[in-house]
Amino acid sequence: MWFVRFLSSSIGKKLIMATTGLLLLLFLCTHVAGNATIYMSSKVFQSYADELHSHPLIVIVFSTIFLFIFLAHIGMGLFLFYQNWQVSKSRYSVTTRVVKNTFSSETMPYTGLIILTFLIVHIFSFTFSSSEVPISVTVKELLGGFFYGLFYIVSFIALAFHLNHGFWSMLQTFGLNHPRYNDAISKLTLILPLFFLILFAGIPLYFMTGLGASY
Amino acid sequence: MSSINLTLKIWRQHNSDALGNLETYDLDDVHTDMSFLEMLDILNEKLTKEGKEPVAFDHDCREGICGMCGAVIDGIAHGPEKEVTLCQLHMRNFSNGDTIVIEPFRSRAFPVKKDLLVDRSALDRIIQSGGYVSVNTGGTPDGNSLPIPSSNAELAMDAAACIGCGACVASCPNGAAMLFTSAKISQLALLPQGQAEKKQRALSMVAQMDEEGFGNCTNAKECEAVCPKGISIRNIARLNREYLFAALTEG
Amino acid sequence: MELNSRVPSGPLADKWNNHRFSNKLVNPANRRKYKVIVVGTGLAGASASATLAEQGYEVQTFCIQDSPRRAHSIAAQGGINAAKNYQNDGDSVHRLFYDTIKGGDFRAREANVYRLAEVSNEIIDQCVAQGVPFAREYGGTLANRSFGGAQVSRTFYARGQTGQQLLLGAYSALSRQIHAGNVKMFNRREMMDVVLVDGKARGITVRDVMTGEIESYYADVVILATGGYGNAYFLSTNAMASNVTAAWRAHKKGAGFANPSFVQIHPTCIPVHGDYQSKLTLMSESLRNDGRVWVPKKSDDKRPASQIPEEDRDYYLENKYPSFGNLVPRDVASRNAKEQCDEGKGVGNTGLAVYLDFADAIKRDGEETILKKYGNLFQMYEKITDSNPVEEPMLIYPAVHYTMGGLWVDYDLMTTIPGLFAIGECNFSDHGANRLGASALMQGLADGYFIIATSVANYLGTNSLDKVTGTEAPFKDSKQEVEERLDKLMQNSTGGPADKLTVDEVHKELGRLLWDHCGMAREEKSLEKALEELPEIKKKFWDSVYIPGIGKDLNQSLERAGRVADFLEFAEIMIRDALARKESCGCHLREESQTEEHEAKRDDENYTHVSVWEHISDEDPPQMHKEELEFEFVTPSQRSYK
Known part of the structure; x- marks a missing residue:
């Protein structure tokens, strides 16, 4: 079938990564928007959460879809990682990277795995948390803790590096590479990860440093 | 003109089936005006005189255009100088007392045949699968019948400058041949003559590329950095575009 | 040795047409019954293989490198001539013909050269259709540049890589036929001998370079497209693998060798710098448009160029040839450089070089303008020599570049062995005693795309050939x-x-x-x-x-x-x-x-003849024959560039 053939080609596999990556990026945008309400007050945040959960059908449908997208992104990523590892192991006795600043691109699978671990922890802590305690309270309790908060911050740094290469790589895979826009794109590869880093990692910091005491 | 003494560690492998290893050779009084291949010539003359077998390596035009030469020098395809092939790399890029590690271009699709000499026929087969305009000799329209904007002609020429040396594959962390394949697809996609077959071309060239055992592109940009002709990964973006469009609409 | 040039009769402009009409053809359905061997995949070999395969013949193509795309045609820089007259500057088929025959100092066959000029236009159309990215004007039409030996702009080019682009065009056509199964490609094979059965070329013996095995291949027609023999001089601008072996083996089997002494020596190459040197690099002739050639007036003047004052410099080309100056033809420029060095005025470490100085041009036009014109050449020069031509004059010296001589062929490009054809630089046919710039690419593609198929059809149509299977005695003997x-x-x-x-x-x-x-x-x-x-x-x-x-x-x-x-x-x-x-x-x-x-x-x-050499035996000296050249349509004149 043409569709299977297309998706199993080397470029098809990249397109799966890029497309799922784009959808996950959109998911991050909505998620960060919701979470940003924490900075306003626990009331606003709680009402956002309550509103969201008053439509269980939407939540279930979205969660399921995103579960599949995550699985596709992670599964394909690991598969590519395995395939590439097979090619590159013990290839040259001296390996020199000519391209500078390759940290993000070389660590994609690793930052990805950190994010995966984070995701599991995050889902179990929040999505499946006791429904008796309001979510706004759980957030403050958990993220105010030093190790828990630090784990979150480290994960968001990993996410930033992942996005730093992932965003550009996604556009390249979609075929977006033009001298007129490349400057803007290269700026976005810094701005976008920083944006998420500040907003997301700001939450544990907000509670850890005590700024969120009156929350 | 000055001369330097070098220690060379060169990959020696008798044939595809044999196990290879790095052998160490000392070579003194290497003139810094020599090209890298001339340095290997001198080494081979020396080995011959000592009754040893010279190092086999591919080379032909020695002016950087035939694409036949190439080796990985201290981990970099075609060596440390930018935008040159191995035959144009001069020994003045090295210093007295240097140890230079010389290995063949490696990729799953490039079996080592002997020493530094590898089989790159996979690249030919990619072209054979569709890297052309299907036009027979004769009966073609006048050369000026289709105006081509000079900027398009220039971009097509940028891509067409590929010499098929395989350095992109050798340097890619995953042994992908995307830069090579994209250069041909871009050249023909940019010109009106290439339009008629552009979808089929993209599909079959990528299929052939995958079949040959080249790796997946992870946008590491190493290919572009070592390409002796400075071919840009913008061509890879164009290939991705062409392929996506073709896969979704062809047939 | 019988030398029948088989030039068709009639007026010059009608010869090729008449010839094509009177030639025998092979019915398309019958073509697949014939096998053709092509040796070499440069412009001539690749284009011939593709064209013959398209027409339906069963083609086997051999090349010495690891891929047909590596042939040395790829290194040609300047361009390809054609009489398109797109510039409306008075060009015509006849003018291209005349310039070529005059450039060759009236030692080429009129009819062949005229045919070359005639098909030149079709070559451009063919290459454009294949997607060769020729340089374009802003309006989208094809651009032209002028070249030595012509007063019109008729040279088509793709940056400084015209040979590469044309070869890749022919290679792509060949690749298409390989994919279609019409051409069987044999890489890394070196031709060692041609096999004759009943006096006709019926096959070749090759060595598989990778295994050392000797193999025999049979066919009905053998086409040699094996290039020139400049590497006889050890140092030349040719690729390392360029050799005379295929042509020489054919010669020893009975093919006449024409004008072997006609070797073009290109004036602007980077001089030899040491014993270890393996190859000479050409610097485009266009540099002489702005560079001034000079040597010190006194011999053995060892001062660096910058310390030699104007009055101690001898701009010998400008002094000797006031009207052409630094732009005299290749042979004249080369000879004069040698003369100066012989007198001890040569410069550089070896004393075998002259200066090509851009100081005046830079002073006149500014560094930026000069770099725009020659930047890539300056860069290439600096990469090789580690000296910047903006700061100190270039050192140049002539080097062996192209061989006009080659296997003798008749109008059909057939050698004196029936069934053995020679095309491209491998034959002697079109350039006389000197080749003009941008004409080698034209000849290679003319032979391969537009001439050889007609000749092959005519040969097959007029000769009845016995079946061979490659196991007959001559094959075994040759192998042995x-x-x-x-x-x-x-x-x-x-x-x-x-x-x-x-x-x-x-x-x-x-x-x-x-x-x-x-x-x-x-x-x-x-x-x-x-x-x-x-x-x-x-x-x-x-x-x-x-x-x-x-x-x-x-x-x-x-x-x-x-x-x-x-x-x-x-x-x-x-x-x-x-x-x-x-x-x-x-x-x-x-x-x-x-x-x-x-x-x-x-x-x-x-000496208005082609000298054709016949191999007698390894012990006896070779014998020379003459093909008299007749000039019906042009009058030979003395070249003068004063």
């Missing part, structure tokens, strides 16, 4: 001869390398002999001396060359040795040919035949 010869080369190496020479050492010696005696200027005594010394080098080769490894394996030393062995035999007819032609013409300058101002002097009365 080749094996024996290789064994002999290897046997001489037994006993280890002690007190032996390497292949390159002997090749360099041969090169020096040819360069000194049969190079830019030739003289009777010196040529005779070379003829005397040649057998000594040959003896040295067979007695004391050491080749490591074994024959039945990838053995690059053995490959080189086989080629040098043939160069050593070939050098003899080269020298004899130079000796026999007592006139000067084109690139061939006999010291004895000069005008009072030291210009080449032709002798039309005695």
